Amino acid sequence: MKQQIDLTTWPRQEHFTFFSAFDEPFFGLVTEVDCTKAQAESKRLGVSFFLYYLHCALQAANEVEAFRYRIEQGQVFLYDRIHASATIGRPDHTFSFSFIEQQDNLPDFIAGANAEIEAVQQATGLRLNDQTGRPDVIHFSAIPWVRFTGLTHARSFQHPDSSPKISVGQTYQDGATLRMPVSVNLHHGLGDGYHVGLFLQAFQRRLNG
Secondary structure (H helix, E strand, O other): OEEEOOOOOOOOHHHHHHHHOOOOOEEEEEEEEEOHHHHHHHHHHOOOHHHHHHHHHHHHHHHOHHHHEEEEOOEEEEEOOOEEEEOEEOOOOOEEOOOEOOOOOHHHHHHHHHHHHHHHHOOOOOOOOOOOOOOOEEEEEEEOOOOOOOOOOOOOOOOOOOOOEEEEEOOEEEOOEEEEEEEEEEEOOOOOHHHHHHHHHHHHHHHOO
16 A cells, blocks of 8 residues: 655655756665674574565664655655565576565564575576566665675666665675675665665664564
8 A cells, every 4th residue: 555645745855856857867775784783583484684684774764764665766765564576596597586574473574585585596688578577676786705895786877766675685794793794875865864774773773672
């Protein structure tokens, strides 16, 4: 479900108009999160660490209203719930887009995600379709080979994209702490650094269990 925002009374109306006129309206930042407890909990539960932190990230994104705004045909809509379109790798080093439905319950989320991962493994190409291209998603990717300190995304400026983009990198040990780089890109007409900060706080809180 979604509701249209009345731009005439929306506090961000001028911000939306200003940044929507940019060739590149997205801004991004890179930081790190502490995933020590999250990795330990995923091991305890016997579940994929990737799916565990993806669930945390998706739950956190749903907490922040700015991450649920989407621009459709020049209008802003607020979705009640958003999901994940995550890139999933294959043994041949290609990848595919996916659609993973948000579930509050971790076992249900993992069951749905594993079914989608299996579908990716049985397919070829990018699997561009109505599901993977839905607007009510975050675009999520993991780059576990690189401890990045910066990240850019390939984008078509002609394509009307307003979905947040979240990427994570290689974990590394810092004393007793396991750290992971995180990149967040958000349409500046829909949110600011404050809202990215809210997401990161919620993400860290969920990683801490």
